[in-house]
Amino acid sequence: MSEEMIVTKELRDKLHQLKDYIKELGSVVVAFSSGVDSTFLLKIVHDVLGDQCMAVTAMSCSFPKRELDEAKAFCEKEGICHRIVESEELEIEGFCQNPKNRCYLCKKELFQKIGKIAKEEGFAAVAEGSNMDDNGDYRPGLQAVAELGVKSPLRHCNLYKADIRALSREMGLPTWEKQSFACLSSRFVYGETISKEKLGMVDQAEQLLLDLGFHQLRVRIHGKMARIEVMPEEFQKLLENREQIVAKLKEYGFTYVTMDLQGYRMGSMNETL
Known part of the structure; x- marks a missing residue:
């Protein structure tokens, strides 16, 4: 323990x-x-x-x-x-x-x-x-x-x-x-319009990663780009599932799929404030 x-x-x-x-x-x-x-x-x-x-x-x-x-x-x-x-x-x-x-x-x-x-x-x-x-x-x-x-x-x-x-x-x-959770609106960069469609995209993307067995994670949205945050110890797992994740997120409506090299951290959207 x-x-x-x-x-x-x-x-x-x-x-x-x-x-x-x-x-x-x-x-x-x-x-x-x-x-x-x-x-x-x-x-x-x-x-x-x-x-x-x-x-x-x-x-x-x-x-x-x-x-x-x-x-x-x-x-x-x-x-x-x-x-x-x-x-x-x-x-x-x-x-x-x-x-x-x-x-x-x-x-x-x-x-x-x-x-x-x-x-x-x-x-x-x-x-x-x-x-x-x-x-x-x-x-x-x-x-x-x-x-x-x-x-x-x-x-x-x-x-x-x-x-x-x-x-x-x-x-x-x-x-x-259980992983820490905040409402899906917290995945949007300040000033970017929040819509039901984009909330759905984020929800589906995060559910996919949870279903794949990832633990603490966020899928941040910047326009039509997804910025995936996972714990550094799960970087390799993200790369191993790269093709499936990219294909699915594009299916959900994202144009670009990226991995954040800093990894998961609380309130990363607040770094611009």
Whole structure:
């Protein structure tokens, strides 16, 4: 077991702090994407609050069907009340132009919808799953979180991604080794128009790579060019499957298919800011 997978006393203390914080909130609606962080948060909230917990998942063309299916399956397995809301980002004014505050526009609209559900159902708080690692990157969505009074329990209790994976592993959550995911709109260079067609191209391309057994990955889109990011240790695998990947991505609508020699890294589109 790697050192970062060991659950230390300090980490157990953070977990106790998290449970105490959630208990104080009383009743919570969790914004649930089926990712590593929100799955861990939802499990803890449900363990602590039981029926005073609800999960809400936003369905849109920038959210792959596989993620929605995983969200449904997890809530069904755990017996968690689950609501799905339509949150079509492409209808938000200014969103399609992909401005630098795109994530803010999206999160504000989403959390307003979730906040409305929480109010109607009598829940005291709305919570989302950002962690301490999110503080180090450009995250305009966190501005909307702050403005709307949405709780961030994992950040409140100083939990990092490695902490969440370690605890998730110990708890037997299937997401403990799941790849990090962000909405498909994050694959577009700022200023490039986001369309349903191009979101579909990215979704199909990433699904192909996942089906081929790649782990942490992104397919960034620049016009009709795909820039594939995988972990450096999987570069050779990408080259071995080169012909199939190129053929399929051209079938999906890409003209050029490239490999990023820096490899996968979080928020690479923010490097231009």
